[in-house]
Amino acid sequence: MPTVREFQVTFDCAEPERVGRFWCEVLGYVVPPAPEGFATWEEFDRSQPPEEQGSWFACVDPSGEGPRLYFQRVPEGKVVKNRVHLDVRVGTGLVGEERLAVLQAEGARLETLGARRVLLQLADEENESCLTMQDIEGNEFCLD
Template structure:
């Protein structure tokens, strides 16, 4: 039996970083609990101090297929290379000869959202653009 999983990011600003990933992936903010219009309303009702409302954030695939992404606030910044990173398959459904253009298009959009290009990887096994999200976490567009 397979197990489900979520991907967890340590973040300085979980909500801001979560919105970056939601926009890039086509995800949405996880809806607040039933009976609440917003997470801020729910957190206030649960007694969470307002200055702690950005201590965690979650985004979900609206189709329910991809994993939940949870972002948790930590005091320290990123200090080393990621041991695990996301490969975002933006060109999987595109003709092989058009994949570079599709990756470049999405990379430009990611930069507009706050990402940074690091380098291109062009190998016999495939093409990818290595990027950094707004908090310096590495990911690839392929």
């Protein structure tokens, strides 16, 4: 039987800390403690060579169950649709109008953080409603 492995989800982005803090708000994630010998992450960042300062950011699920999220600065901007995206499960177990209301409310909350609505897919005979959005750098994700 195969071993289940831990994994992290990595985002390529222009502003790692800004995007990472957005996702902390979306998911309830936290910034882990600064490395040993440093009082803060800012202090650690200042100790790095200038070209590496601000080049990455990470956050974790405080319960320890979800994957670590890692954000790395890349020189190129996003130009096409993501091949992989996150589904943020805010409507699990809900159906119909109740589910739609939860999706709409969470979408509105995320818009105040800088997210953008892309497409609301209403329930049909096979699927419940889903709201496609973009984070602050245009990465698509779904509220489902």
